[in-house]
Amino acid sequence: MASKTSEDIEIQVRESDDLKDVDALTEDWDEPTNKENPRNWSALKKACHVIPVSLLCLSVTAGSSMITPGAFAIGREFYVSHTAALLPLPLFVLGLAIGPVLAAPISETRGRAIVYKISMPLYMLFIFGAGQSKSFAGLLVCRTLAAIAGAPCLAVGAGTVADLFEPTKMAAPGALVVMAPFLGPCLGPVIGGFLATYTEYRWTQWSTIFMALGAYILVLPTQETHRKVLLKKKAQQLGLPLPEPELAPREAIKLLLTITLFRPIRMLVSEPIVLSYSVYNAFTFSVLFAFFEAYPFVFMGEDGFSIWQYGLTFLGIGVGVLLGAIGAIVVDLCVYQKIVKEGGERIKNRGPEQRLYIGMIGDFCLPIG
Secondary structure: OOOOOHHHHHHHHHHHHHHHHHHHHHHHHOOOOOOOOHHHOOHHHHHHHHHHHHHHHHHHHHHHHOOHHHHHHHHHHHOOOHHHHOOHHHHHHHHHHHHHHHHHHHHHHHOHHHHHHHHHHHHHHHHHHHHHOOOHHHHHHHHHHHHHHHOHHHHHHHHHHHHHOOHHHOHHHHHHHHHHHHHHHHHHHHHHHHHHHHOOOHHHHHHHHHHHHHHHHHHOOOOOOOHHHHHHHHHHHHOOOOOOOOOOHHHHHHHHHHHHHHHHHHHHHHOHHHHHHHHHHHHHHHHHHHHHHHHHHHHHHHOOOOHHHHHHOOHHHHHHHHHHHHHHHHHHHHHHHHHHHHOHHHHHHOOHHHHHHHHHHHHHHHHHO
8 A cells, every 4th residue: 555645644634633623613612702602692682683583473473364354355355255355364374384394494504694684575575466466366376475485584583592592591582482473463463453444455464564674674783693604604714614514416405305304204203292292283373373264253243343343352362472471481480490500410301391381281271261
């Protein structure tokens, strides 16, 4: 076997030094004094990143239901039945299911900020198209595409919280980001009820744009928070090899399909906990969105409420959402944080499960409600 040349040895030494530099970069990144690491940002700076994301989530889900009080006007304008006039809601929800499948992998490879800053203008454009539609088919298509464009913020919001906070400190910001998608559908009919009563149904779409635009303006100054993307940029600035090398196009597509399609399906089939949570969340969402179509028949048909009065009935659900978020924080402070302080094996073995008490309480409240 031929002996190694001095050039080969030099390349090996250089590669070894580069690997050491990359390891040192990663270690320095995790130091508590490193202010480039989002987890070491001040509480104010973290809030300025979490609150805008929560408002984005709220604006998208509010847009899903804001149009429902205008169903009567939609039926009259496009000469369709009331059942057909309700289609903009379920098709929007269908779009919310499709959007995260496309956007979640992008957030893992390109970062969170680019997802927020590109998807939301598309969302507003499609909502504008829905408001301008002269045909019923155009309204349905634009609403569906708007949901696909707006859904990524719902999927990526939890990732932003994970980027900014240690797992033991995620309760309050996590509750805020999770609360927003549930609070939005409750506020939508309240706003839409007044708009449908005193204006035309198209104003439900213009108001949706105004809400999304206000949240988007707050998101524009935010920075990237994803660890992998930030480490990659830092390595490029220092002239170091990337912590994770770039994949060839074929390998990137293979990884994309694996993450977006096959892995979730496999987990859904093979992990009982994932299946149980998925079925339960699907049920709670179906109950929530069924209210949008059932309330008019009950409160307007049986009790004689006007459109704006029927919209106000959803405030009760909004109060429940707020109480659920507050309950999650209280459980975290009274139960989970005590275990965190004790540390040791208990936090490793029992810690995360202690956060489920609020879910157990909710399990009883849902059928009673």
